[in-house]
Amino acid sequence: MSAQLLQLICFYAFAAVAGISALMVITLRNSVHAVLSLVLTFFSVACIWLLAQAEFLAIALIVVYVGAVMVLFLFVVMMLDINLERMREGFIKFLPVGIVVAAVMLVEMLALIGVRAMHVMTMGPDPAAAAGMSNTAWLGQALYTRFLLPFEIAALILTVGLIAAVVLTLRHKPLTRRQNPGDQVRVSNRDRVRVVKMAAERPQESES
């Protein structure tokens, strides 16, 4: 079997896994299973990117989405039901699905390593290789030169997301007890100590 054919087979296999698992994200009724399918989707897409020699994007997808965002999602979904007994139950219950997802990922990784070991480069033109740079260096250079404007607009979108999140969730309820650092700093000795003038009187005899 030629290396190119193997690469093609891998591409279609990864694409099929990505498509099927994406479908499962919206069809599965169990939300933990759905999140696990989404992890598999991201992982398969990352595999396709690795096939296309886009190493940085693939690693970023794994590290950021699978590693951070999806794990957070998983925690949130699991925490929605705070019953601890059921959570322990769930751990065992979700184990088979987790193992299936992990097994598919392992197969994908092995296939990928097999293809990459053959050094085929056939998935379209590779501007990074043409420029004699690594993919990451090329991407960084493109982002800060040719794609500077979109990069900056994307930064603005993140800013808007941040502001929107604060606007929609920050609440100052009068009943909640909270510290006000501004008031704490601005406090003067008059607020803390009150000198009261009163007539002198003898202390009461203590009952001994």
Next chain:
Amino acid sequence: MLSWNDILILLPEIYLVAAVCVLLLMDVFIREEQRNATHWLAIAITAITGFLVVTGQPPQGLSAFGGMFVRDRVSEILSLFALISVLLVFVFSRPYLKDRKLWHGEFYVLTLFAVLGVMFLVSAGSLITIYLGLELLTLSSYALVAFNRDSRMSSEAAIKYFVLGALASGSLLYGMSMVYGATGTLDLAHLHATVAQTDMPNLLRFGLIFMIVGIAFKLGAAPFHMWLPDVYQGAPTATVTFVASASKLAAFGMAYRLLSAFGPGDLLHQWQLMLAILAVLSLVIGNLVAIVQTNIKRLLAYSTIAHMGYLLLGLVNASPSGYAAAMFYAISYALMSTVAFGVIMAMSRAGFECEEIDDFKGLNERSRWMAFLMMLAMFSLAGVPPLFGFFAKLLILKAAVDAGMMWLAIVAIVAAIVGLYYYLRVVKVMYFDKPVEGVEIKPQGDLPMRWMLSLNALALLALGLYWGPLFTWCQQAFAG
């Protein structure tokens, strides 16, 4: 790569970003009682950006950042009118927001970010800039729709808008990816040049269809209009005024930038046909469903759908004169809807939303001037001469006839006559019905708002009488 020239071309946008950041920081440090400073600073920022857009203009089209950003007359006019409508939104909404305890600095910050998105969108030279400009605009809009977070209606509207908006963005992005796959370019000018020679015409066609779905959603054209009535009804009226004015200008700009890249040739006829179908559906659904509405914000939402139908008729023509007519229509719609929603905001007060058509009963007896302004807006929306809306409709019909689509023009005329009924109903209720007992409606609002509202409404009359210069300006934009 980044040259001094690029910065000069983008000066209005760069100024706006810097100024909004200053506004955001300033608002954090001022006290509640000093919020007026934020208000006036936001208005000043909008005005200065508008001034920079008009003055810093090279006469012919110029592109910056390797064609990512195009500054031409089209972007100049659309940006300018988007900024004008945002200015109107700021002036109109202060008393409304104050009454509802929504008067926070973030309203100004988010609205200005949204208008920045509009400016990027209408000046986009590449598919990436279009997508990012759109996201900047819509993300700010979602937050603005949900701004009244204690209201269930507002949150429901925001969730609907967000979910459907995400779907539409996904569709647009999917279409773009197909177009990129078929042509290998993201640059719109390059796409225009190479679109005829693609060896994958079917992929390109699929991409085009998905992109048109995205555009139709953003315009609010039927059958992608489902979000519009709920958003108009549920969102704070101040936000609706923005969504109905500046956002529509942006949607027109996006449609023009994207669609004009797919012509001339085989694909041109295909998108013309698709837009014609969208236009007919919007005209019919918008005008017919509006008749049975009892809530004036919902009524105006369905009227928006119908108006987007007219706007699409101008785009169907796909010639400079058709685009000019559509742009003229978008501008007229933006200025008309600010008046209509401005009057609604002026009539509302704390604890009372003047939303039902019945609330307008006998308005003439309570406030002759407000009734007159609302009448101007309604007549202009209906297309009664000699108001602004009439000439906008006339030019659109002319464009449709010129495109050889007589049947479309006839549908549009019939739809306009049907539409006249529900606009006139509002006028009839205001002038001939007795006020409902117990509903004490009195125009609220501060002095700047009333003056600006009057000015805005009288502009409809003035631009109806002297529409020539503005239309010539629009024509020049597409002539080059």
